[in-house]
Amino acid sequence: MWALVGRALAPWAAGARHAAASEPRAACRLFSAAELKEKPDMSRFPVEDIRNFSIIAHVDHGKSTLADRLLELTGTIDKTKKNKQVLDKLQVERERGITVKAQTASLFYSFGGKQYLLNLIDTPGHVDFSYEVSRSLSACQGVLLVVDANEGIQAQTVANFFLAFEAQLSVIPVINKIDLKNADPERVGKQIEKVFDIPSEECIKISAKLGTNVDSVLQAVIERIPPPKVHRENPLKALVFDSTFDQYRGVIANIALFDGVVSKGDKIVSAHTKKAYEVNEVGILNPNEQPTHKLYAGQVGFLIAGMKDVTEAQIGDTLHLHNHPVEPLPGFKSAKPMVFAGVYPIDQSEYNNLKSAIEKLTLNDSSVTVHRDSSLALGAGWRLGFLGLLHMEVFNQRLEQEYNASVILTTPTVPYKAVLSSAKLIKEYKEKEITIINPAQFPEKSKVTEYLEPVVLGTVITPTEYTGKIMALCQARRAIQKNMTFIDENRVMLKYLFPLNEIVVDFYDSLKSLSSGYASFDYEDAGYQAAELVKMDILLNGNMVEELVTVVHREKAYTVGKSICERLKESLPRQLYEIAIQAAVGSKVIARETVKAYRKNVLAKCYGGDITRKMKLLKRQSEGKKKLRKIGNIEIPKDAFIKVLKTQPNK
Numbered sequence: 073m074w075a076l077v078g079r080a081l082a083p084w085a086a087g088a089r090h091a092a093a094s095e096p097r098a099a100c101r102l103f104s105a106a107e108l109k110e111k112p113d114m115s116r117f118p119v120e121d122i123r124n125f126s127i128i129a130h131v132d133h134g135k136s137t138l139a140d141r142l143l144e145l146t147g148t149i150d151k152t153k154k155n156k157q158v159l160d161k162l163q164v165e166r167e168r169g170i171t172v173k174a175q176t177a178s179l180f181y182s183f184g185g186k187q188y189l190l191n192l193i194d195t196p197g198h199v200d201f202s203y204e205v206s207r208s209l210s211a212c213q214g215v216l217l218v219v220d221a222n223e224g225i226q227a228q229t230v231a232n233f234f235l236a237f238e239a240q241l242s243v244i245p246v247i248n249k250i251d252l253k254n255a256d257p258e259r260v261g262k263q264i265e266k267v268f269d270i271p272s273e274e275c276i277k278i279s280a281k282l283g284t285n286v287d288s289v290l291q292a293v294i295e296r297i298p299p300p301k302v303h304r305e306n307p308l309k310a311l312v313f314d315s316t317f318d319q320y321r322g323v324i325a326n327i328a329l330f331d332g333v334v335s336k337g338d339k340i341v342s343a344h345t346k347k348a349y350e351v352n353e354v355g356i357l358n359p360n361e362q363p364t365h366k367l368y369a370g371q372v373g374f375l376i377a378g379m380k381d382v383t384e385a386q387i388g389d390t391l392h393l394h395n396h397p398v399e400p401l402p403g404f405k406s407a408k409p410m411v412f413a414g415v416y417p418i419d420q421s422e423y424n425n426l427k428s429a430i431e432k433l434t435l436n437d438s439s440v441t442v443h444r445d446s447s448l449a450l451g452a453g454w455r456l457g458f459l460g461l462l463h464m465e466v467f468n469q470r471l472e473q474e475y476n477a478s479v480i481l482t483t484p485t486v487p488y489k490a491v492l493s494s495a496k497l498i499k500e501y502k503e504k505e506i507t508i509i510n511p512a513q514f515p516e517k518s519k520v521t522e523y524l525e526p527v528v529l530g531t532v533i534t535p536t537e538y539t540g541k542i543m544a545l546c547q548a549r550r551a552i553q554k555n556m557t558f559i560d561e562n563r564v565m566l567k568y569l570f571p572l573n574e575i576v577v578d579f580y581d582s583l584k585s586l587s588s589g590y591a592s593f594d595y596e597d598a599g600y601q602a603a604e605l606v607k608m609d610i611l612l613n614g615n616m617v618e619e620l621v622t623v624v625h626r627e628k629a630y631t632v633g634k635s636i637c638e639r640l641k642e643s644l645p646r647q648l649y650e651i652a653i654q655a656a657v658g659s660k661v662i663a664r665e666t667v668k669a670y671r672k673n674v675l676a677k678c679y680g681g682d683i684t685r686k687m688k689l690l691k692r693q694s695e696g697k698k699k700l701r702k703i704g705n706i707e708i709p710k711d712a713f714i715k716v717l718k719t720q721p722n723k
């Protein structure tokens with residue numbers, strides 16, 4: 073029998089038990105309203121009565137719904153229809169129905185005659201946000217691995233399982249959506265046994281939507297996840313595992329206490345910056361901030377200490393008491409941007425507003441990297457690094473929704489590298505191997521020994537009937553097959569080494585459409601490989617369009633160039649002049665389309681008519697022009713490029 077994990081490596085497989093089993097008592101609010109007002113006394117929870125856990129899963133397998141049920145069952149929130157995905161607080165999360173930011177909630181639960189403090193961290197499922205997952209796991213001792221009873225194990229189930237496995241956490245498999253007509257929890261249980269080597273009888277079968285069997289999940293959290301290994305008598309050692317920025321109160325750091333106690337008025341020091349602060353407030357998230365007198369080792373909560381900028385509360389930092397330095401915790405690898413794009417204000421007069429919006433948003437999303445940038449055509453702006461395309465779209469949407477800032481985005485590009493041969497360039501860059509995050513700065517072939525492109529190890533899980541089509545797709549994306557394994561008689565897991573550029577834009581959409589939505593995909597960083605790359609310009613009547621400069625593999629230049637020209641033709645309105653759209657590599661034009669001349673006479677409809685109506689139409693036309701960008705004498709609506717960028721193929 074094939075298994076991904078050797079049994080010896082799966083400490084939870086034997087089903088460790090940590091508390092006496094008995095019937096759960098009804099949900100209760102542990103603290104009275106008066107106690108909450110007076111601040112709850114967290115010393116009531118000794119370490120052995122604390123469980124810190126996360127919910128991890130593939131996208132849409134039901135993490136947030138399960139979190140809602142757990143919050144209800146423990147009386148943390150009321151049972152109302154309005155309480156849907158309570159921990160998804162951002163507008164973008166609610167609109168897209170996805171979790172972008174991990175959230176924490178402290179739950180109180182009575183079980184076996186004892187009161188437990190359960191700290192739950194809801195995490196995002198999409199690959200772009202797996203950085204959030206690994207951070208959250210550092211504050212936990214166990215996870216609920218949620219798997220959809222109909223879809224079974226998917227690519228992110230595997231990726232997230234391994235994050236938990238590597239962090240040596242207890243894993244409780246939860247098979248969700250057993251109410252669905254096509255649910256097959258037995259089959260999914262067997263998959264879990266085969267792939268993760270967890271006995272299928274350890275799976276808890278639930279319907280998070282209906283609340284079926286959800287109390288067994290809480291019971292399992294208490295029984296199978298160990299309490300944290302911490303020491304309250306030692307000096308304070310707290311891990312900052314997340315931070316957000318509030319414009320009135322400054323940085324709110326989410327902390328997990330590994331040792332000691334922290335309370336309001338304590339003088340603390342950041343091990344990273346060595347700066348000292350006085351603690352203004354500590355508390356738990358229930359799920360909203362609930363101030364407490366103190367937080368004790370083993371507990372998870374928030375801390376406010378007059379930090380003005382999230383760089384002062386770096387994620388992964390260790391906080392300790394002034395005059396009591398401690399060995400800092402190992403921290404986290406910093407998030408590695410996979411995609412870069414230029415971001416510019418539509419109008420340069422909005423530069424300062426956009427600057428402030430980007431600063432505020434990156435305070436709350438420190439995985440975005442920011443470099444100042446400028447271009448002749450687009451003026452002053454930035455080059456931002458994102459964890460993936462969805463991350464980029466979400467950031468853009470948040471800029472618009474939360475800060476009313478609308479921007480020009482350039483073609484997303486992956487971070488290429490070049491090994492320089494030109495002595496002049498080496499002197500200029502002060503190094504031989506450079507990373508290129510802006511295609512406009514792509515060095516010419518004559519000045520380079522070789523170009524390198526980033527590669528990722530991708531996992532595709534699919535029903536077997538689509539295997540052939542998917543293999544053809546992967547091959548067309550220059551991928552090299554590394555492995556193929558059957559998860560059960562109907563499903564196969566394929567591993568491929570992909571150039572990152574080939575999957576970043578639309579691979580996932582193509583995969584979904586050719587597998588009728590059944591295949592899933594995840595990837596992890598796998599370094600760099602040598603590649604034949606060229607820079608491609610897009611020209612409108614001979615003028616370069618900066619937004620659309622791209623770096624492509626030589627083999628793909630013609631297909632990509634042709635397709636951009638075709639799409640641009642579709643989205644450009646006809647104008648007074650004929651427009652030649654060209655794709656060029658160096659001085660060689662490789663593709664061309666033409667938009668014929670046309671004059672839009674807005675007054676045509678009202679000859680001889682009412683003069684006020686004519687004035688209105690002219691006004692509307694001139695307002696429309698404000699949203700246009702001019703290249704040479706060609707006027708381009710702002711959304712024309714966005715359409716091209718969004719749909720840019722890479723076949």
Ligand SMILES: Nc1nc2c(ncn2[C@@H]2O[C@H](COP(=O)(O)OP(=O)(O)OP(=O)(O)O)[C@@H](O)[C@H]2O)c(=O)[nH]1
Binds near residue numbers: 130137171
């Ligand atoms: N039938 C049924 N549907 C469920 C159940 N649990 C969740 N769902 C539905 O599945 C969809 C996804 O649920 P979410 O809780 O948002 O999933 P998630 O894993 O948090 O998703 P992301 O945050 O995007 O990763 C929603 O439409 C839920 O209503 C269940 O037990 N039964």
